[in-house]
Every structure is written in structure tokens, then in C-alpha cells.
Amino acid sequence: xxxxxxxxxxxxxxxxxxxxxxxxxxxxxxxxxxxxxxxxxxxxxxxxxxxxxxxxxxxxxxxxxxxxxxxxxxxxxxxxxxxxxxxxxxxxxxxxxxxxxxxxxxxxxxxxxx
Ligand code: 5GP
Ligand code: ZN
Numbered sequence: 001x002x003x004x005x006x007x008x009x010x011x012x013x014x015x016x017x018x019x020x021x022x023x024x025x026x027x028x029x030x031x032x033x034x035x036x037x038x039x040x041x042x043x044x045x046x047x048x049x050x051x052x053x054x055x056x057x058x059x060x061x062x063x064x065x066x067x068x069x070x071x072x073x074x075x076x077x078x079x080x081x082x083x084x085x086x087x088x089x090x091x092x093x094x095x096x097x098x099x100x101x102x103x104x105x106x107x108x109x110x111x112x113x114x
Contacts, residue, residue: 068103
């Protein structure tokens with residue numbers, strides 16, 4: 001999709017510190033990390049929000065989580081624990097309208113989130 005920053009990262013048109021990629025998903029470090037490990041896992045295909053998901057997207061959403069699991073292991077945060085979160089729309093705190101699974105770890109996470 002034109003003018004979508006995460007589509008451009010997936011296509012390699014703008015740089016990102018990628019930690020994993022395959023034909024379905026790309027994972028890269030957040031530009032403004034909120035934890036020692038802060039990686040975003042995205043589908044290559046543009047999906048704007050969780051509200052836009054259909055049953056046809058179930059496999060790709062599952063892939064976001066299995067890649068997050070792999071990256072967590074690579075980063076050495078799997079056993080200590082980490083947080084995965086996907087924000088939806090304004091009240092959910094979404095800023096980039098191409099779905100992305102945040103993987104946050106390397107420090108204690110607090111609950112409830114702000
Ligand atoms: P959201 O608020 O939509 O859930 O999260 C968007 C995330 O994308 C933020 O944590 C923000 O720091 C990150 N981000 C925004 N633009 C870029 C970018 O160009 N490159 C990278 N690596 N991260 C970005
Ligand atoms: Zn996009």
C-alpha cells in the first residue's frame with residue numbers, strides 16, 4: 001500500500017534493523033524502543049487494523065506469534081518472560097495503521113498497561 005511505512009520496510013524501500021524475515025512476515029527493531037528488546041512483527045501484506053482481519057488471515061496472525069516466540073528465544077528473553085501486544089485504533093494506542101505485534105522484554109512489564 002502506498003504511503004504505508006511498514007509496507008515500505010517490508011519491501012526494503014526504507015531501512016530497518018531486521019531480525020527475521022520470510023515470505024509471510026518481517027520482524028524488526030522498534031525505532032523508539034520501550035524496553036531493552038522491542039521488536040515489531042508484521043505481515044508483509046497490508047492489513048490496517050485488527051478490525052480488518054478476516055478468517056483468511058488466521059494463519060498469518062498465528063505466524064506473527066510463532067515468529068515472536070523465535071525472536072524472544074534469539075534475544076534470550078523467553079524464559080524470563082516478555083509481552084506481546086497489538087494496539088487497535090486510537091483508543092488502543094495504534095499509531096501505524098499496518099498491524100504489528102509488539103514483542104517487549106528485557107525488563108519487568110507492569111499491569112495494567114497505561
Ligand atoms: P503502535 O503505536 O502503532 O502500536 O506502534 C507503532 C510503533 O512503530 C511505535 O512503537 C514506533 O516507535 C514504531 N515506529 C514508527 N515508525 C517506525 C519506523 O519507521 N521504523 C521503526 N523501526 N519503527 C517505527
Ligand atoms: Zn502497510
